[in-house]
Amino acid sequence: MSYLGVGNPTLEISAGSLPPGISLNGSGQFTGTPTTTAPLVTRIYPVTLRVIDGADSATVSIVFEILPPPLPEITPETYTANVGLPMNKSISFYSSTAGTITLVEGSLPPGVSISGSNRLIGTPTSAGTYTAKLRVTDSYSQTVNGDFVFEIGSPISVSISASLSSMMLTAYGETSTNSTISTSAPDAFIICGFYKDADLSGSNYQIYDCTQKQYSSWVSNGVTSEEYYYTDFENTSLIIRAYGPDATNEEYPDIDTPFLATVTVSLTRNPPPPAITISTTNFQPRTATNVGVGLSNFDTSLSYQATVKFVNVTTNAEVTNGTLIATKGGTSLIPGYSSYSAAKLGFKGTYSQIAAALASMTWNPEFGTGNITVRIGIASMPGTTEFYYDANSGHYYKYVSTALPWVGARTAAEATTLFGLRGYLAEVNSAAENFFIGKETSATNVWIGASDRAVEGTWIWDGATTAYPKPTGSGSNSGRSAAFHSWANGEPNDWPWHAPSKPEREDCAVTNWQGKIGMWNDWPCLIAQPYLIEFGGRPGETSTATGATLTTTVNAMPPVQYTITYDPAGGSETPTAPSKITGVKFALAGAISRAVSGGITYQFAGWKTGGNLYKAGETFTVGSANLTFTAEWVQLYEVTYLVNGGSFSNSETVNDAECTAGANRCTNGQTIKLNTSPTRAGYTFVDWKNQSGASVVDSNNAVAGIQTAISSTNYIFSATWTPITYTITYTSSGSSAPTQSALEQGEAFIVGTAGTRAGFEFNGWSDGDSIYLPDSEFIVGSSNITLTAQWTAVFAIAYSPGLGSGTPSTDTSSYPGGYAAVVSTDAGISRSGFTFSDWSDGTTTYQAGDIYTIGTSNVTLTAQWAAVPPAPTPPPAPAPTPKTEEPVTNQAEIALALKAALDALQVDVAKNQKIYQEMFTSFTTGDSSISTLIPHKKSGAIINAKTEGILSSQSANITIPVKKVSLSSKAQDELKDRVRIRVTSDGISVTPVSGFTGVVIVPVAATVDGVETVVLNKVVINPVPPKAQSFAPTDINKSSITWAPSSSQTTGYLVTLNGKEICQTTATTCPVAALIGPKSVVTITALGNDQTVSTPVVIPYVASKPIPALKVNFAVGSSILSTPQKNEIRSVARVIATQGFTKLVVSGFTDSNGSLALNKKLSEARAKSVAAFMRTLLPTIQIKASAFGPTNPIASNKSKSGQAQNRRTQISAW
DSSP states (O other), X not given: OOOOOSSXXXXXXXXXXXXXXXXXXXXXXXXXXXXXXXXXXXXXXXXXXXXXXXXXXXXXXEEEEEOOOOXXXXXXXXEEEETTSOEEEEOOEEOSSOOEEEEEEEOOOTTEEEOTTSEEEEOOOSOEEEEEEXXXXXXXXXXXXXXXXXXXXXXXXXXXXXXXXXXXXXXXXXXXXXXXXEEOOOTTSEEEEEEEETTOOTTOOEEEEEEEGGGOHHHHHOEEOBGGGGTTOSSEEEEEEEEOTTTTSXXXXXXXXXXXXXXXXXXEOOOOOOEEEESOOEEOTTOOEEOOEEEESOOTTSEEEXXXXXXXXXXXXXXXXXXXXOOOTTOEEOTTOOOSEESSEEEEEEHHHHHHHHHTOEEEOSSOOEEEEEEEEEEEOOSSTTEEEETTTTEEEEEEEEEEOHXXXXXXXXXXXXXXXXXXXXXXXXXHHHHHHHHHOOOSSEEEEEEOSSSTTOOEEOOSOTTSOOOTTTTSBOSTTSSSOOBOTTOOOOOOEEOSSSEEOEEEEEESGGGOTTOBEEEETTSOEEEEEEEOOOTTOOOOOOEEEEEEEEEEOOOOEEEEEEEOTTOSOOOEEEEEETTOEEEOOOOOOOOOBTTBOEEEEEEEETTEEEXXXXXXXXXXXXXXXXXXXXXXXXXXXXXTTOBOSSSOOSBOTTOTTBTTBOOTTOEXXXXXXXXXXXXXXXXXXXXXXXXXXXXXXXXXXXXXXXXXXXXXXXXXXXXXXXXXXXXXXXXXXXXXXXXXXXXXXXXXXXXXXXXXXXXXXXXXXXXXXXXXXXXXXXXXXXXXXXXXXXXXXXXEOTTSEEOOOOOOOEEETTOEEEOOOOTTEEOTTEEEEEEEOSSOEEOTTOEEEOOSSXXXXXXXXXXXXXXXXXXXXXXXXXXXXXXXXXXXXXXXXXXXXXXXXXEEOOTTOSSEEEEEEEEEOSSTTEEEEEEOGGGTOEEOTTTTXXXXXGGGGOEEEOOOEEEOHHHHXXXXXXXXXXXXXXXXXXXXXXXXXXXXXXXXXXXXXXXXXXXEEEEEEOOOXXXXXXXXXXXXXXXXXXXXXXXXXXXXXXEEETTEEEEEESSSEEEESSOOOTTOOEEXXXXXXXXXXXXXXXXXXXXXXXXXXXXXXXXXXXXXXXXXXXXXXXXXXXXXXXXTOOEEEEEEOOOSXXXXXXXXXXXXXXXXXHHHHHHHXXXXXEEEEEEOTTOXXXXXXXXXXXXXXXXXXXXXEO
């Protein structure tokens, strides 16, 4: 947008909104790509723009018309390809947004797929014609389809080759070579070249001349060696590859594109040879100096072996002088070398490892013998360890332990190659070479190439055959007349050997004969022996190994003599010492003396050089410079102040600044002014005393301060102190206060006993910062102490029977305001005709066990009573029901008690018996036909005459004539699963079956005065009581009650605590959320069928260990109880008192911070603090306090929260 204004105008949108995707930038330009959503229709966006400058503004309206996106397009096409040829073809389509090609019908050729970039890629695997419908879909879900045909032909075999696989680059004017590229690819196929600079890594190949075969310069011209064409890169390889006809449809292939055939031509430029240099040539004996080895032009991708040794350049024999030391790093030793600190070194590793080890190498000559030759050899490391490289000859060697006859060994040697070098049996032409072989190969009787097989007695080097160019030394003299030989004494002697078939003479040579290193002997050629192969020395061979040897002279300089001089610095004698060379150790001179001068006494301290002080006689090592040692003297009188716990308040120190003769030391007789008096908390300074214990006297009163003269007994001054005592005063608003004598700072005293005050509770003694309980320890500080009694007002609860009588429970405790007290029971009071209902304070009523919140005054709770209602009149009993069943006659004459005017007989069967019987007996009066029936007293059964409205005295007057009694068989059958009924001569027996409990009706038929009467007898069978076990609390808020089950059928058990139901359960255990103590009465009643119950069983209280009642946690280092903690203890104390506990255990603990002794003391103070308070609440209970310090933690002491839990006191009841 174009807009103008004064200054820096700005453009903004004042109304409307821009199309989605479009924004207005700070330069007044609309940028972005508009977007839209379905439905795809033209959308109009009116916008008002406003330009604002410093003085005015102007607006203009514009309209954005956003058209819907055009439909995508796709162009049908027929593609041709062949099986096995990679395919990479584009699909022609158009889409205004990012389009996606998918297959909707038909199929693509096997092996071909559509890539994420919408190209046909892959390698067809089956020939034939394939049709497919492809669809392009844009980002707005608009689609269009196109039909495509794929004609896949048979496989085509393609090859490519080069006449030369490697060439050396040729400079201008040199004769060039050419590698011809041949290929069977059709003309339409693509030929591409790739090159990779030696400095590049990974797959960083560059493409070079990629076109169809018919136009390819690779095919028409081949690869030339002319350096002019390769000026952009160093050593390289050209990779020529053949591709299918569509490889360049869209882009050139890269090195990773699948190809049909490939060939590589290597082009190399002769590099500069590897080189070894050293930067240090002069070395001091007995001083390790870095040699400064540097490497250049080595192939850093290879591994090498390196040897360093000193040699005689004339004989090439090894010599020694001192020690070579190198850092091992990642290298490892090669055979024949045993250490990285030795007269010679040999190790192997990668280039970087070898270079690092050589760079670290130092030489420490033992003698200054002048020039010596060092030889450093580095060569490509063979892949196995049995190869050795001799830096003297530049040859490799290999020891073969497999024994062969001499001719077989020679054949095997020539069949072995290393780095392009063909082997042969070793030729030893110098003492150095012989020494090297002897050091590297310690095996016995090893074949070498010397032989007199051709002409007896003429020994020549014959370790190679005529099939290959022989080493330059072949055929030369190897006998005793040779320039070098190492025949053993008396050898060769051609000693005759007699084999089984024919005689054999000694015509071939071995080294290390009979274990004598480097010594030769002639030996029968047919005997199998190990052998030594040598590589290098054949004419015309080119080694592919990389290596270099440096043979140079270094100088072990003669040792320099360094002088040793002593300066007595005023002493009475001057020690002497001879000159010494670097590295020599010697003992410094002994202590010397110095005469007293000017009244000053001196003391020898040692010898000083280079700013360091050494003791007399101490061992010193000569470096690389002359040495001067100066005597160091210490003045005897170093004035010192011993402040004995005090300190100086100003800048004065424990040494006197007036002593300027040297390092705070005064001269003998020097007068100084003593430092001002020091200060010490809790003490008063008295005076200074000198070494003899005498007080220092001021020698000049006319001068301020204490003046004194320094002497041998008057230069150490010790402060003396008088401790200050502080008063301890107790202030009490109640009873008389304790007393305590004055004490010094740091002394401790035991805090006095608790005070008493009517209507108040004592909370401890306060010093203004902390509160201390009686018997706790107080440590005196630096001021007088006033301990003031702390009080909390308390109030009592009294209980009155009201209109009742008796003595209610007495609460002897007093409680602070706000305390939650537990209301007592009505034990001990009663009222005739009334039952206790609750307690009242005149405003509110409370049940026993309720919480009463203490106010600000004493309170009396008065018993409230409720009248007992009269007992209801029992309803009349129903008339007996006659039985129609045919009675079963009982032959025995049994008298049955029938109640006149009553139709049922209520019999309560004695409880707690396994067999329940309704039994009667009779006796005869005057008329033998009349029997009077009474209950059988032995049975325990009684006629419930009272329940039936009959007086017990009337039972004896109920008489009936003796008649036969019978039981209904049907009734017996109906009751057989519950009871067993029998009529005996003694009565009617009723026995429960399988522990049955409940009520059964037993019908009994009898004839009275000729009238048959059926009496229904109600028999109640109660369960057998459970067997009592025990109950015991497990915590202050938890108890467990258990019992053995009843042997009868039960529907459950009823548990009561002090007459109140607390549990009804079918189990045989009852957990209770309350503390139960010795005074608690717990009963268990078994519940049977038809509301039958057993006799209640009382369960005894059993406690085998103290019961945890309360944990009280303390602040860090504190043993003081707070008011909330005291209220918690009061609540627990009331429960403990009402439950009848007789003993309490209070255990104190701490966290792990601080010493064990202090923690033990602190835990004891905490236990005593809680125990002391509980004794005021429970005076009749035995309370024991114990201290355990940091032992028995209940949480980890590694965290603050864990430490807080461990700072506790545990109250347990017994």
